[in-house]
Amino acid sequence: MIPVEEHLSKILAATRTLETMTVAVDAAAGRTLREDVRAAVDLPPFDNSAMDGFAVRFADIASASAENPIALEVVADLPAGTQADPAVHLGQAARIMTGAPLPTDADTVVPFEETAGGLEHSIGQVEVTAAHVAGASVRKRGEEHAARDRILRAGVLLGARQLAAAEAAGVAELTVTRRPRVAVISTGDELRAAGTALLRGQIPESNGVLLATLSVSEGAEVVLRTVVGDGGDGLRRALDEASERGADLVITSGGVSAGAYEVVKNVAPMTFVKVAMQPGKPQGFGAGHPLLFGLPGNPVSAAVSFEVFVRPALLAMQGRTELTRRTVRLPAAEGWRTPPERAQYLPVVIGDDGVRPASSGASHLAASLGRADAYAVIPAEVEKIVPGDVVDVMLVT
Numbered sequence: 001m002i003p004v005e006e007h008l009s010k011i012l013a014a015t016r017t018l019e020t021m022t023v024a025v026d027a028a029a030g031r032t033l034r035e036d037v038r039a040a041v042d043l044p045p046f047d048n049s050a051m052d053g054f055a056v057r058f059a060d061i062a063s064a065s066a067e068n069p070i071a072l073e074v075v076a077d078l079p080a081g082t083q084a085d086p087a088v089h090l091g092q093a094a095r096i097m098t099g100a101p102l103p104t105d106a107d108t109v110v111p112f113e114e115t116a117g118g119l120e121h122s123i124g125q126v127e128v129t130a131a132h133v134a135g136a137s138v139r140k141r142g143e144e145h146a147a148r149d150r151i152l153r154a155g156v157l158l159g160a161r162q163l164a165a166a167e168a169a170g171v172a173e174l175t176v177t178r179r180p181r182v183a184v185i186s187t188g189d190e191l192r193a194a195g196t197a198l199l200r201g202q203i204p205e206s207n208g209v210l211l212a213t214l215s216v217s218e219g220a221e222v223v224l225r226t227v228v229g230d231g232g233d234g235l236r237r238a239l240d241e242a243s244e245r246g247a248d249l250v251i252t253s254g255g256v257s258a259g260a261y262e263v264v265k266n267v268a269p270m271t272f273v274k275v276a277m278q279p280g281k282p283q284g285f286g287a288g289h290p291l292l293f294g295l296p297g298n299p300v301s302a303a304v305s306f307e308v309f310v311r312p313a314l315l316a317m318q319g320r321t322e323l324t325r326r327t328v329r330l331p332a333a334e335g336w337r338t339p340p341e342r343a344q345y346l347p348v349v350i351g352d353d354g355v356r357p358a359s360s361g362a363s364h365l366a367a368s369l370g371r372a373d374a375y376a377v378i379p380a381e382v383e384k385i386v387p388g389d390v391v392d393v394m395l396v397t
């Protein structure tokens with residue numbers, strides 16, 4: 001058996017980064033950024049009010065208090081979006097709304113709560129009843145970023161927050177990686193579509209949707225999804241079709257262990273190894289174009305193998321900087337057994353008191369995947385987990 005890291009480094013060494021393309025910001029969700037994003041404008045673009053209230057000269061109101069209110073003449077009314085820059089002389093104020101540009105003559109905003117009377121009755125005159133510091137409630141031009149400052153680094157995943165940051169900085173287009181094209185091929189004579197009547201020996205096929213959905217959630221486009229039998233030339237034809245459809249990466253499941261009908265082992269141009277992990281021991285990999293991944297057929301084995309081997313390759317193809325899932329250390333709320341000499345990837349549920357196994361850990365327990373929030377990752381040399389042990393937990397939700 002070879003260590004997980006050894007198999008993964010072979011895979012990454014064979015993985016090439018895909019070409020880039022330019023897309024509108026709102027078409028970039030789920031893609032990987034390939035060029036740093038720099039602000040097109042200062043952020044904020046101009047000095048503006050943080051509150052609904054009055055733009056004043058601080059020198060006028062420095063001594064204002066409830067006992068000693070200071071009256072100012074209100075000479076303008078400034079909603080957000082106004083281009084006006086009215087003169088505000090000593091003794092004067094401008095009514096101003098949140099986000100409106102601060103008049104050049106003013107340096108401070110007094111929220112209307114710190115005046116006598118509400119906003120409605122303030123055109124004409126206002127009495128200021130409190131003072132803080134010069135510059136209070138003013139958002140300064142460029143206080144977050146200057147134009148040309150870097151907002152996002154190449155290599156990050158673009159999600160809602162990153163896209164909003166780009167648009168807030170005045171950026172309309174992003175350089176991203178084209179979506180990797182993935183083919184998902186399930187193998188096995190026993191597999192039937194969910195919902196169809198099952199004869200003895202048949203089971204519902206579930207790795208197809210698992211691996212296709214995982215691929216899409218990592219930024220890929222699924223160009224082929226099919227099920228082939230253990231005999232005949234179904235797998236060979238599916239591999240040809242994957243290439244014709246331009247697949248960058250092919251994922252098969254099943255047919256890689258030691259049995260008499262191991263179609264992937266017999267047909268696919270992959271190297272087959274045993275990796276010191278449970279589940280996921282038998283693995284096939286082909287380092288050409290497309291990259292070929294021969295995952296074991298047991299559903300939990302396929303899911304874990306995707307996380308540990310396919311996902312890093314898909315991210316590397318897209319130029320992602322961080323290839324590993326976020327791992328946190330959490331206590332085990334229950335004990336469990338671990339396999340000898342193999343790293344364990346156990347589906348777990350995260351609770352307030354720590355993690356609990358979602359199943360006994362056997363790789364055929366497909367429904368346990370539906371409960372799992374994460375995988376506990378236990379090194380090969382650890383013999384068992386007792387309650388209270390702190391373990392590495394790979395977050396996948």
Ligand SMILES: Nc1nc2c(c(=O)[nH]1)N[C@H]1C(S)=C(S)[C@@H](COP(=O)(O)OP(=O)(O)OC[C@H]3O[C@@H](n4cnc5c(N)ncnc54)[C@H](O)[C@@H]3O)O[C@H]1N2
Pocket residue numbers: 186187188190191203204205206207208253254255256257258259262279280281282295296297298299301363364
């Ligand atoms: N003598 C040995 N037998 C096995 C070994 C071994 O070392 N020596 N390894 C075991 C391990 S570990 C695993 S994991 C499995 C891997 O088997 P295969 O990859 O060859 O997969 P299959 O035999 O085709 O299927 C295994 C299991 O999973 C079910 N399956 C397959 N595809 C799907 C699918 N698309 N959807 C749902 N379920 C699927 C299949 O019916 C089998 O029950 O080998 C052990 N054996």
Ligand code: MOO
Pocket residue numbers: 277278279280281282296298300301363364
């Ligand atoms: O490696 Mo298998 O995936 O242990 O069940």
